[in-house]
Amino acid sequence: MGQDLSTTSYALLGLLVFSGPDAPGMTGYELKQRADRTLRFYWVSPAMSQVYSELARLADGGLVTVGFDGPAGRRDRRYRISALGLQRLRDWQAESTPEFPVLKHPVALRLLMGGLSTPDQLQEMLADYRRSLAQRRAELVEVRESLGDRPEVAYPTMVAEWGLAYYDSEDEIVARLAEQLAETGSD
Amino acid sequence: MGQDLSTTSYALLGLLVFSGPDAPGMTGYELKQRADRTLRFYWVSPAMSQVYSELARLADGGLVTVGFDGPAGRRDRRYRISALGLQRLRDWQAESTPEFPVLKHPVALRLLMGGLSTPDQLQEMLADYRRSLAQRRAELVEVRESLGDRPEVAYPTMVAEWGLAYYDSEDEIVARLAEQLAETGSD
DNA sequence: TGTAGCATGTAAGCCGTTACATGATTGA
């Protein structure tokens, strides 16, 4: 039996839920694509190889079932969450207290040691960061729009909007920081 | 020679900078305490054992120098950043483009799968989260206050204020989310 | 016909954690 899984395992299991028990399930490849599209915004998107090893582990513990599309083979394995898997996911959701979020922020880390650079270099770094923020935001907007107004995806929608609000706030903060830097730099 | 270091290595090296080249340096133990106090807010605070192994690696590459306080022994080793270490840190600061921040957000992850819980359970989760946010914020306020208004810590101050603004925004977003959840839950 | 994307894995290795082990120093 597989007992305690990593959070990433539960996250993948959770993505599988949205494919529905009726649906034909997903291949590992498709699961990775979905993770790239959504999970990476507030967790991480595991490497392809990890997706496969996690799926193997989940299948081993009976939390997912494997079905084949055409003739049984090693290609086009489609994974669906099992009743046991759903149970385990519910238990995890209900019983485990979520850890406090972990933020790994290379830009903030470099700003901390700002004294090692020139103000100009720091300004450029912040400007670059704002550009990638805008790009990320645009990617998330696409996700948000694809969700539409359907009640069955109300929770994913809330999370997407959370992300958008976060990006907006982050951009504002960084803009203010850049201004402040310009002022003190010109003293 | 140690060439490319992990970001965590550079982060620790960066903390060593603030101890100053004149200062007697820091023990591994003290470095860990400083990381716990500040670094964890926008990076991670490495385990004690990792602090020691990173310091050993840095010393190996000549990026830090080791001095003893009293009689040379294996106790009270004090580490100082070397000229080479400072050079490497500057190079890293100047030449590497910072990665986009990674956020691991267990609360958002669980909200995504909100359908597996009751609205009440979700409300409780969000309320718990807001409490820990408030606590974290209070810890960061302490750091901020300890920095005062000194120009030599202008950058750490900016980063601390960034963090505070982030926590404020996050709390606002979560509060709105909780309201939204209450409305849709009562439909 | 060939290249891009679909699809599934294995192997090596890094980063980082927890558990374990040891001992000195400080203060109640």
Add this chain to the structure above:
DNA sequence: TCAATCATGTAACGGCTTACATGCTACA
């Protein structure tokens, strides 16, 4: 004198990544 804290490590292991290997399928 006893407990807490200071101080430094080693060993085992988990999670995750990169690099490598393989082959099918669709389509230009």
